[in-house]
Amino acid sequence: xxxxxxxxxxxxxxxxxxxxxxxxxxxxxxxxxxxxxxxxxxxxxxxxxxxxxxxxxxxxxxxxxxxxxxxxxxxxxxxxxxxxxxxxxxxxxxxxxxxxxxxxxxxxxxxxxxxxxxxxxxxxxxxxxxxxxxxxxxxxxxxxxxxxxxxxxxxxxxxxxxxxxxxxxxxxxx
Amino acid sequence: xxxxxxxxxxxxxxxxxxxxxxxxxxxxxxxxxxxxxxxxxxxxxxxxxxxxxxxxxxxxxxxxxxxxxxxxxxxxxxxxxxxxxxxxxxxxxxxxxxxxxxxxxxxxxxxxxxxxxxxxxxxxxxxxxxxxxxxxxxxxxxxxxxxxxxxxxxxxxxxxxxxxxxxxxxxxxxxxxxxxxxxxxxxxxxxxxxxxxxxxxxxxxxxxxxxxxxxxxxxxxxxxxxxxxxxxxxxxxxxxxxxxxxxxxxxxxxxxxxxxxxxxxxxxxxxxxxxxxxxxxxxxxxxxxxxxxxxxxxxxxxxxxxxxxxxxxxxxxxxxxxxxxxxxxxxxxxxxxxxxxxxxxxxxxxxxxxxxxxxxxxxxxxxxxxxxxxxxxxxxxxxxxxxxxxxxxxxxxxxxxxxxxxxxxxxxxxxxxxxxxxxxxxxxxxxxxxxxxxxxxxxxxxxxxxxxxxxxxxxxxxxxxxxxxxxxxxxxxxxxxxxxxxxxxxxxxxxxxxxxxxxxxxxxxxxxxxxxxxxxxxxxxxxxxxxxxxxxxxxxxxxxxxxxxxxxxxxxxxxxxxxxxxxxxxxxxxxxxxxxxxxxxxxxxxxxx
Numbered sequence: 001x002x003x004x005x006x007x008x009x010x011x012x013x014x015x016x017x018x019x020x021x022x023x024x025x026x027x028x029x030x031x032x033x034x035x036x037x038x039x040x041x042x043x044x045x046x047x048x049x050x051x052x053x054x055x056x057x058x059x060x061x062x063x064x065x066x067x068x069x070x071x072x073x074x075x076x077x078x079x080x081x082x083x084x085x086x087x088x089x090x091x092x093x094x095x096x097x098x099x100x101x102x103x104x105x106x107x108x109x110x111x112x113x114x115x116x117x118x119x120x121x122x123x124x125x126x127x128x129x130x131x132x133x134x135x136x137x138x139x140x141x142x143x144x145x146x147x148x149x150x151x152x153x154x155x156x157x158x159x160x161x162x163x164x165x166x167x168x169x170x171x172x173x174x
Numbered sequence: 175x176x177x178x179x180x181x182x183x184x185x186x187x188x189x190x191x192x193x194x195x196x197x198x199x200x201x202x203x204x205x206x207x208x209x210x211x212x213x214x215x216x217x218x219x220x221x222x223x224x225x226x227x228x229x230x231x232x233x234x235x236x237x238x239x240x241x242x243x244x245x246x247x248x249x250x251x252x253x254x255x256x257x258x259x260x261x262x263x264x265x266x267x268x269x270x271x272x273x274x275x276x277x278x279x280x281x282x283x284x285x286x287x288x289x290x291x292x293x294x295x296x297x298x299x300x301x302x303x304x305x306x307x308x309x310x311x312x313x314x315x316x317x318x319x320x321x322x323x324x325x326x327x328x329x330x331x332x333x334x335x336x337x338x339x340x341x342x343x344x345x346x347x348x349x350x351x352x353x354x355x356x357x358x359x360x361x362x363x364x365x366x367x368x369x370x371x372x373x374x375x376x377x378x379x380x381x382x383x384x385x386x387x388x389x390x391x392x393x394x395x396x397x398x399x400x401x402x403x404x405x406x407x408x409x410x411x412x413x414x415x416x417x418x419x420x421x422x423x424x425x426x427x428x429x430x431x432x433x434x435x436x437x438x439x440x441x442x443x444x445x446x447x448x449x450x451x452x453x454x455x456x457x458x459x460x461x462x463x464x465x466x467x468x469x470x471x472x473x474x475x476x477x478x479x480x481x482x483x484x485x486x487x488x489x490x491x492x493x494x495x496x497x498x499x500x501x502x503x504x505x506x507x508x509x510x511x512x513x514x515x516x517x518x519x520x521x522x523x524x525x526x527x528x529x530x531x532x533x534x535x536x537x538x539x540x541x542x543x544x545x546x547x548x549x550x551x552x553x554x555x556x557x558x559x560x561x562x563x564x565x566x567x568x569x570x571x572x573x574x575x576x577x578x579x580x581x582x583x584x585x586x587x588x589x590x591x592x593x594x595x596x597x598x599x600x601x602x603x604x605x606x607x608x609x610x611x612x613x614x615x616x617x618x619x620x621x622x623x624x625x626x627x628x629x630x631x632x633x634x635x636x637x638x639x640x641x642x643x644x645x646x647x648x649x650x651x652x653x654x655x656x657x658x659x660x661x662x663x664x665x666x667x668x669x670x671x672x673x674x675x676x677x678x679x680x681x682x683x684x685x686x687x688x689x690x691x692x693x694x695x696x697x698x699x700x701x702x703x704x705x706x707x708x709x710x711x712x713x714x715x716x717x718x719x720x721x722x723x724x725x726x727x728x729x730x731x732x733x734x735x736x737x738x739x740x741x742x743x744x745x746x747x748x749x750x751x752x753x754x755x756x757x758x759x760x761x762x763x764x765x766x767x
Binding site: 034061098099100 | 223224225227228229230232260261263414415416417418419420423450455456457458491493494495496497498499510511512513514515516572573574575576580581582613617647649650651655660663664667670671673752753754759760761762763
């Protein structure tokens with residue numbers, strides 16, 4: 001379990017509780033709150049699911065630790081260690097595949113110095129493989145924190161990553 | 175005015191108040207629409223959806239902002255949904271006061287000042303920018319050199335029912351939907367039709383489910399209608415994990431109120447109390463559009479207690495799922511909404527008896543539900559006139575890959591695939607010679623070769639050809655496409671996404687992927703082809719849901735159309751597959767536990 005560097009644990013718990021409670025903001029129409037919706041709320045806020053979130057979700061939803069783990073481990077969007085400052089998705093679905101996604105993926109990995117779904121050594125950018133980003137007409141598609149960019153090729157993808165690195169370097173992002 | 179003396183007095187009063195409620199909304203909507211279209215300022219609209227964003231529409235919109243209400247206020251500015259002709263994105267569509275409508279294609283932020291000066295500084299002062307692509311409405315001196323938008327080949331062959339508002343209204347403004355007669359079908363239903371009458375219209379229409387299984391929608395609804403349970407759910411499935419399909423999300427991001435109206439009608443026809451729209455997390459544009467639309471509907475008396483002044487009450491919310499393809503299977507979806515792992519349930523009991531939270535439940539695809547307002551507004555008989563005998567209505571096709579005009583097109587059922595490829599799609603992409611292979615119906619669908627391109631788009635004709643229409647994705651591969659490599663990609667997806675509940679699917683997909691991987695590397699073993707077939711058949715018999723049952727489809731259809739290539743690959747008579755020359759492919763290393 002990686003300890004979050006930014007905050008001590010009691011603060012982390014407080015923040016998790018805040019994320020869980022935030023599901024109840026709409027006073028008139030309270031949406032269905034479940035283990036899954038709670039985990040999504042936590043990950044939206046923290047970008048990962050720390051051990052504390054599993055416990056807090058179990059308490060919040062009146063579920064067991066086992067129940068919560070079974071859900072958290074099932075959906076592939078949940079991660080259990082903090083990601084980099086930015087997450088880059090590269091699609092490997094069939095349309096993007098035909099349009100050259102493998103080479104785009106290879107270029108992105110090379111630029112980041114990783115060879116699978118990992119975070120770059122400087123801790124800034126996390127790479128994820130996506131099964132479909134929903135903009136197949138602009139394939140191959142890559143994305144940064146869910147903001148899409150289409151018609152990628154290996155060169156433009158390298159440029160995209162190096163621009164992003166530069167931007168994070170300058171501290172503009174986040 | 176009411177001559178029937180036996181009619182209770184308050185019925186008339188209630189009817190009056192009901193009419194007034196929608197009439198008021200409608201008057202307000204018309205007023206707003208006229209302000210936008212007939213005022214002095216041009217109304218500039220930027221096509222924006224996932225595809226528009228990927229093409230760079232956000233930067234174009236940002237470049238237009240200084241001209242809008244937040245800047246010099248020289249134009250009205252809106253983000254609208256997808257126009258469907260996605261090869262033209264970013265697409266800027268301008269309604270010129272007292273003139274016509276002009277479409278600018280493939281716009282970049284740098285072009286914006288030049289484009290705008292024509293409309294703002296005076297049309298004679300600055301020529302129309304070269305990005306102007308087509309006009310709509312009447313032609314004038316400025317647009318005489320352009321094509322008529324409606325006569326463009328990809329528009330001509332379309333039959334717009336679901337997509338009639340796409341690109342024309344701001345999805346974040348309920349009044350723009352109402353200005354196009356939106357919610358009039360709901361008003362008609364809750365005021366003047368019984369739930370049974372609405373259900374009858376849907377049955378008569380011959381509408382079949384658009385999620386893949388093509389089950390008759392009216393029949394499905396009739397399983398739910400009779401139950402007297404106090405809480406009953408109608409769920410709308412927009413999980414849409416199929417790579418290559420984006421039409422469900424397309425509806426939500428371009429015209430979410432059509433879906434909401436359809437889902438309320440679904441609830442009314444089946445005496446249900448709650449609607450849930452189910453979307454995968456991370457697709458922020460459709461999620462945001464749907465949430466805002468539901469809020470707007472509540473604010474205007476279209477959701478909640480006594481809808482439009484009637485006795486009917488109905489609640490609706492959005493439920494998000496994590497990343498899981500199997501969550502699109504209806505019982506797995508119910509599990510996900512309950513917050514559990516999305517694995518399929520055993521049936522019976524069927525959802526109509528015990529579904530979400532053990533309450534009677536119906537599940538329908540986004541497109542299926544979005545047809546309902548037009549069925550109720552006209553009639554089931556009218557709808558049945560569109561399409562073929564066994565597949566009424568239209569198909570919303572997502573055309574992608576090596577095609578000249580990728581996009582999302584609505585065509586009448588019965589049009590051939592070749593017409594879609596050639597007339598709408600414009601044929602194979604520039605730089606390619608011919609279309610070799612199509613992958614249709616998502617990763618559990620199949621592939622087809624050229625001999626099947628004359629197949630009609632129709633649920634049954636497509637199924638006979640060995641492919642399926644499924645959710646409407648058609649992925650085009652040119653002559654360079656390596657079929658076994660493409661199949662490996664599909665099977666890799668299916669392996670990655672198996673939920674793991676049934677071992678024939680969990681292990682079978684892994685086996686098949688191993689074999690295909692060996693074939694791509696020219697390392698196939700004797701008996702591998704037989705192994706594929708055995709495993710595929712076991713998956714078909716031994717899996718609970720379509721994910722396992724259909725998992726062999728991609729391979730069997732590839733053997734049908736590209737048997738020779740499969741054979742050669744198996745015998746190691748071809749170059750190694752894949753872009754890296756060694757037969758390898760970059761794939762996720764994780765699978766579900």
